[in-house]
Amino acid sequence: MTAPLTITVNGQPRTVAASPWRRLLDVLREDLGLTGTKEGCGEGECGACTVLLDGAPVCSCLVVAGQADGRAVTTVEGLADGPLLHAVQRELVARGGAQCGICTPGIAVCAAAVVDGGACRGGDARAQVRELLAGNICRCTGYQLIVDAIVAAAADVERGQP
């Protein structure tokens, strides 16, 4: 038998009967049905599985369930406030910063944490995006529109626009 773990996922406490060695990625997708989080490389290199653990962006393929017990996790499903998208999501849509969509949830989650933390503003905003999002790889297309969207979202957040 496995002792139940309690993880607060997108604001809701969830109890999961999972091995503490089970990847958080698998707990989210298979046990909790939150398939917005994608598995890309499964080795912590591509960032597609990025979620927030106590507010910090992490690769959910490199976190095991035991490490998340008693902690708060935010997935892409938890970024929006009801029907109101997070600024990063809205700008990714508005500026075409997505193609096949596998990397997009990880980019949205990582960028949301970064811009909510006050980064990606000012004269070197684009360079900040390129450094802070360096762990999120897109294999479809270039990064220009993604960078455009995150810089715009950072400006939205700075203006207090949700």
Added chain:
Amino acid sequence: MTAYLRPTDDAHAIALRAAHADYLVLAGGTDLLVAAHHKPVPVGILDIAGRFAGISVDADAARIGAGTTWRAIATSAELAATWPILPAAAREVGALQIQTRGTIGGNLATSSPVGDGLPVLLALDATIHLASVRGARAVPYRAFCTGYRTTALGADELITAVTVPRPAPGTYLGWRKVGTRAAQSISKVMAACALELVDGRIAAARFGVGAVAARPIRAAAAEAAATGQPPTAATAAAVAAALRHDITPIDDVRSTAAYRLEVAGNLLARFVTNAGRAQG
């Protein structure tokens, strides 16, 4: 089922380590948990994430708790002011998602030849602090890593902290990582230096190099070639030539022995000439 223990404080972590020497000690997990679902399930896990964390600086040294994340090191103004190569190296460990979880203690425990934080710790003459229920001890990092992914860490010990002494005035610090890209990719060659300049000469030299031997090493022959010499192009060339006696690079999937030998020499030579330029 796998036992999972999360200590309530640092002393508790040390006690649990003594009681469960067969458990996997897990900090951030960014190395140990790669492809965890394909690995054998450990007998038990001792989760020390968040333990032994924090940075403090006094007149003599900086003390970095073993559980301090690379992100905390990368963003430390106190470290940047005196030991800028530590935050510089931290910013090149993986990417943000790795830096928020990965710890300096984890890098030390693994002591991979390509551990990105390790050449800098060698150049800064870091001391590693260990603790067990038997007591605490301190080991210079150059003696801590004993071979390919082997260390002096006892089965009942945990790494608690790293200390780096304050460099002497006029010390030039350098760091350079060479890989296919700055983020994520495993390094082909890494080098760090601390060159203490007194009256226009290199009074003391420490070079730490990575990915060019079975473990991160100090380059003793290169250091000898630099010591007592002015930071000129001639000294730089002598240092690069001497480095060939220190390192044993290999051909692998990421690079070739010939490339690593050439580039490692170039990195050290550039440190010397940059130090000359920095002293004006």
